[in-house]
Amino acid sequence: MEKQIPFPAGTTAPRIPTADQIRRAPKVLLHDHLDGGLRPETIVELAAACGYQGLPTTDPAELGVWFREAADSGSLVRYLETFAHTCAVMQTREALIRVAADCAEDLAADGVVYAEVRYAPEQHLEAGLSLDEVVEAVNEGFREGEAKARANGYRIKVGTLLTAMRHAARSQEIAELANRYRDAGVVGFDIAGAEAGHPPTRHQGAFDYLKGENNHFTIHAGEAFGLPSIWEALQCCGADRLGHGVRIIDDIVVNEDGTVELGRLAAYVRDKRVPLEMCPTSNLQTAAASSYAEHPIGLLSRLKFRVTVNTDNRLMSGTSMSQEFGHLVEAFGYSLDDMQWFTVNAMKSAFVPFDERLAMINEVIKPGYAELKAEWLFGSSA
Numbered sequence: 293m294e295k296q297i298p299f300p301a302g303t304t305a306p307r308i309p310t311a312d313q314i315r316r317a318p319k320v321l322l323h324d325h326l327d328g329g330l331r332p333e334t335i336v337e338l339a340a341a342c343g344y345q346g347l348p349t350t351d352p353a354e355l356g357v358w359f360r361e362a363a364d365s366g367s368l369v370r371y372l373e374t375f376a377h378t379c380a381v382m383q384t385r386e387a388l389i390r391v392a393a394d395c396a397e398d399l400a401a402d403g404v405v406y407a408e409v410r411y412a413p414e415q416h417l418e419a420g421l422s423l424d425e426v427v428e429a430v431n432e433g434f435r436e437g438e439a440k441a442r443a444n445g446y447r448i449k450v451g452t453l454l455t456a457m458r459h460a461a462r463s464q465e466i467a468e469l470a471n472r473y474r475d476a477g478v479v480g481f482d483i484a485g486a487e488a489g490h491p492p493t494r495h496q497g498a499f500d501y502l503k504g505e506n507n508h509f510t511i512h513a514g515e516a517f518g519l520p521s522i523w524e525a526l527q528c529c530g531a532d533r534l535g536h537g538v539r540i541i542d543d544i545v546v547n548e549d550g551t552v553e554l555g556r557l558a559a560y561v562r563d564k565r566v567p568l569e570m571c572p573t574s575n576l577q578t579a580a581a582s583s584y585a586e587h588p589i590g591l592l593s594r595l596k597f598r599v600t601v602n603t604d605n606r607l608m609s610g611t612s613m614s615q616e617f618g619h620l621v622e623a624f625g626y627s628l629d630d631m632q633w634f635t636v637n638a639m640k641s642a643f644v645p646f647d648e649r650l651a652m653i654n655e656v657i658k659p660g661y662a663e664l665k666a667e668w669l670f671g672s673s674a
């Protein structure tokens with residue numbers, strides 16, 4: 293049969309990546325919670341090992357569904373209640389090693405080449421571990437998972453972010469912990485938990501301390517609470533990135549003629565290239581957005597904000613990086629070039645040193661996309 297030429301010679305149309313290409317494309321993940329990404333079967337095994345009786349079911353398939361449905365509540369506070377079960381089984385050195393190793397393996401198999409995975413060390417002290425022991429166990433697990441991934445033909449580098457819970461009062465301690473381990477697997481700091489009623493400035497001391505140490509941090513802001521939270525995170529606390537930041541959309545007006553007006557804060561975020569760690573599925577579950585097609589990531593990307601794509605909690609959202617991109621490709625028709633743009637944005641915004649970021653972009657990400665983009669030339673579409 294004669295070969296079809298789908299568009300005029302000399303032009304190209306963006307090709308929609310297949311699910312398999314999306315999975316194989318190199319991806320960078322900046323916002324993923326360790327305690328939000330366990331495999332259901334690992335939870336069941338760890339619960340049996342530590343005698344935790346509180347699981348709603350011990351059937352792994354049912355448990356996966358339970359987490360997704362329970363997290364589908366439309367409220368961040370209810371969404372966060374599900375973490376009681378995952379944290380309950382992450383209290384020993386062995387459990388933390390196992391969960392971190394699984395995490396690195398799962399991300400690598402999904403095509404993630406660089407990830408910053410966060411967790412709150414203060415939530416893993418119930419069986420007597422110290423904060424330092426928690427960090428060391430998680431680091432050991434990630435090194436183990438990276439090695440296993442390599443043995444299976446994948447390449448991934450994982451750094452961690454230490455989170456302080458915003459309703460608690462341990463942020464100074466956790467910031468100091470992050471600083472102590474900064475050259476040993478920890479690349480930055482974060483605060484998480486219920487946002488409304490817990491402004492980031494409550495933890496100003498921790499942020500000032502990290503600034504004094506020239507260390508890096510991101511802040512969950514603009515998810516369940518709006519512009520004041522984003523403003524504080526940037527202008528009082530000095531956040532390097534925003535966790536979610538979706539509500540920056542409240543400072544943008546789209547006129548009927550299609551023109552767009554940015555308020556001062558939105559303009560600042562765009563002008564300063566503040567990275568937005570966007571997590572579409574998580575936002576649908578907590579009602580921070582109403583559908584993929586209406587998710588602010590579409591507009592913000594068109595306006596060239598520094599947008600990145602993330603999973604937040606793979607267990608609670610039943611998702612992966614490939615699935616997040618799959619939803620966006622479906623909603624917005626993104627091409628491999630668009631995926632590369634999000635991925636380079638993320639790598640530019642990572643907390644590892646500049647030379648490592650550059651090497652990852654030039655030696656891994658760009659060649660990876662170039663190879664995928666050339667596949668249509670050689671494909672055997674019989």
Ligand SMILES: O=c1[nH]cnc2c1ncn2[C@@H]1O[C@H](CO)[C@@H](O)[C@H]1O
Pocket residue numbers: 325326327328368372375410411412415455484485486512515574604605
């Ligand atoms: O999207 C989120 N917004 C705010 N807090 C979150 C989100 N996802 C998880 N956590 C919180 O972060 C803790 C440490 O990983 C989790 O235990 C959970 O309480």
Ligand SMILES: [Zn+2]
Pocket residue numbers: 323325484512535604
């Ligand atoms: Zn989060």
